[in-house]
Amino acid sequence: MALDIRIRKVKVLQGRAKIEADRQNLKPDDLVIVTTSVNSLPEYQIEKIDGDPVSYLLKRAKD
Amino acid sequence: MSNPSVQLRETILVLCHSFFHDAFRLQKPVDVEKFKIWMSLRFVANLIIERQAELPEGQPFAVTSKQVFESFSQKFLGDNPSDKLKEAVEILHNSISVLEGSAISKLSIDDSVFVICDTLFSRSNYEPVLVSDIPKKVEKAEEFYRKKDPNAVIPYHIYSAVEAELFLRGKFQDLSTIVDGRMKIGDASSQQRKINK
Numbered sequence: 001m002a003l004d005i006r007i008r009k010v011k012v013l014q015g016r017a018k019i020e021a022d023r024q025n026l027k028p029d030d031l032v033i034v035t036t037s038v039n040s041l042p043e044y045q046i047e048k049i050d051g052d053p054v055s056y057l058l059k060r061a062k063d
Numbered sequence: 064m065s066n067p068s069v070q071l072r073e074t075i076l077v078l079c080h081s082f083f084h085d086a087f088r089l090q091k092p093v094d095v096e097k098f099k100i101w102m103s104l105r106f107v108a109n110l111i112i113e114r115q116a117e118l119p120e121g122q123p124f125a126v127t128s129k130q131v132f133e134s135f136s137q138k139f140l141g142d143n144p145s146d147k148l149k150e151a152v153e154i155l156h157n158s159i160s161v162l163e164g165s166a167i168s169k170l171s172i173d174d175s176v177f178v179i180c181d182t183l184f185s186r187s188n189y190e191p192v193l194v195s196d197i198p199k200k201v202e203k204a205e206e207f208y209r210k211k212d213p214n215a216v217i218p219y220h221i222y223s224a225v226e227a228e229l230f231l232r233g234k235f236q237d238l239s240t241i242v243d244g245r246m247k248i249g250d251a252s253s254q255q256r257k258i259n260k
Contacts, residue, residue: 005150006157009116029241031116033154051252052245053112054105058089061151 004036007053017044024048072190074234076111076125076227077180078159079195080172083127083135085224087155100196103224107194109242110231115158123160126183128175129168132161173200177207180219192230193221 010021011028021032024046031053035045049056086104111125118124136152167175176193183189193200201221208215222230232239 002150004157005153007112007116007154009113012117031113031245051248051250052105052109052242053116054087054108055246055250057151057154058087061145061148062089063147 002035002037003042004034006034007031007049008034016042017046020044020046072188075123075183075189075191076107077176077183077191077193078125078127078131079176079193079197079200080131080134081196082107082194082224083131084138085196087135087139100224103228104196106228106239106242106246107224107231109246110235110238112158113238113242113245114235125158126160126162126179128170128172128179129161129163130170130172130175132156132159134172173203174207177204184218191219192227193219194224194227195221196224 008017008031009028010018010026010030010032013021013032013034017034021030026032026046026048031049033047033049035047037043037045082104085101086108088101092098092101114124136156140148140152162179167178170178176195180191180193183191193204197203201217204217204221205215208217220230
């Protein structure tokens with residue numbers, strides 16, 4: 001289970017989360033779900049939100 | 064000349080249980096009037112998430128009480144929820160500040176949001192706006208205030224979904240344009256999924 005999961009805008013990300021967003025060629029205004037898990041060091045999984053966040057979350061929960 | 068002692072109040076939305084149950088319902092309403100309200104609630108919910116996504120962590124834009132959020136999440140999750148459903152609730156919990164405390168948790172769902180609004184208004188530089196689609200919310204708030212003082216007035220705004228949308232569109236114009244754009248994309252991909260099925 002993730003330590004933390006929240007929606008952030010790419011432009012406010014820092015450090016390794018920002019590096020991961022850059023690796024995925026995301027734009028500063030993209031919204032992403034940042035999942036933080038800990039394996040000795042925190043790890044950040046970045047998932048781009050397509051469309052509006054409410055519809056995306058509901059669709060993601062149903063799939 | 065501006066008065067240096069007057070501080071601009073920061074807008075903060077206080078969400079009642081009707082907001083959650085209607086904004087995050089899985090099925091679109093069929094009734095035209097209900098659909099319009101649902102669209103407004105969707106807009107407000109998306110704008111909250113959009114704004115919170117760029118604010119520093121710990122600086123809330125929308126708040127609610129623990130009992131309001133739990134009443135929503137228990138119904139939303141149902142029995143045996145999937146991990147993705149639990150994650151959706153966790154993400155919402157992290158986009159909206161959920162307040163708890165021994166004093167608040169003893170209150171009813173209605174009174175808990177009135178107490179949050181009053182505290183934010185009286186004790187801080189926030190301008191609380193209560194978002195509720197319960198028609199009798201204003202009467203309930205007046206009742207709440209007049210228990211102690213028959214002439215008391217509600218010191219903050221109570222907006223329906225449609226009123227809240229108009230207020231937020233006026234206050235956050237650039238953000239509203241972004242939200243509109245995202246909702247159009249979301250709607251187009253939902254239509255495409257239906258065609259593909």
